Amino acid sequence: MWKWFHKLASPPHFYRLAGLWAPWLMGAALILIAYSLYAGLVLAPPDYQQGDAFRIIYVHVPSAYLSLMAYTMMAVASAIGLVWRMKLAHAVAASAAPIGASFTFLALFTGSVWGHPMWGTWWEWSDPRMMTELILLFLYLGYMALRAAFEDRKRADRAGAVLAIVGVVNVVLVHYSVEWWSSLHQGQTVMNEDATMPASMLTPLLTMILAFTLFFGAVMFMRLRGEILLRETNARWVRRMVTGEAAHG
Amino acid sequence: MAEFFAMGGYAGYVWSAFGVTLIVLAGNGWFARRRHAQIIASLRRNAQVESTEAQPGFKEVMT
16 A cells, blocks of 8 residues: 555656546546536526526536635645655645636636626625635635745745645635625535435536536646656656657657 | 526526636636646757757756
């Protein structure tokens, strides 16, 4: 087990595996997204209160979930990178940031578009859920800007890691914002015993969450490959790959 | 069919949410691919510069 883990963490081995897994993950994600779109837009009945507007849930909740999941992954990877000085962990953190930022934007955008017909407002500055999610977007952008400010990659890794770890407090705030403070935002739908959704409505949501997760994994592997190359510039396997067969890329 | 696209009067909301989502998904895939290709290209350029100049040490590549 330990040996297997060590091999997995070796950059050339992981680079190759990520290249093998990415297309399969992407294929599975796209099939599942197509199914979930059909099930969510066509098969699921309109909500008795929200009509067809409720269907925005099928892109809003998976995006919001990914925005938090990606940040948590970024913070955990950063901590591992700082403590064990593991280059691959920093590469994971650096790869997760732009993807997480894009899904945070999506969560905000789809939430705004859903909020207008339901609450009568696109945006509410005093709302805790909206504010904490907006801060999440700024944390991602701040993390990327901070990294870009360093010429030296090792220093960028370390400085970014500290910011990522400190910012994880905000993930907790986003999650509990609807419970701790009064918010326009409704409570949790998934894994909530009080909120019951019929299977025809719930299934597309769950499959879409799975689809988005697979998609995240695929893009993560694609980005990780680049980040690994940047950190292994002087390694012989990278030089051989770059100067030798182009097919590897 | 027209009824499906009308989304019970919420067409603008529903389709913009789903449309922008698909754009962001496509953008994620496209940018990830492009970045990998750019990194390979810059490493290759550096390797060529290095071999013509015949000096040890690798140049810093793009961040």
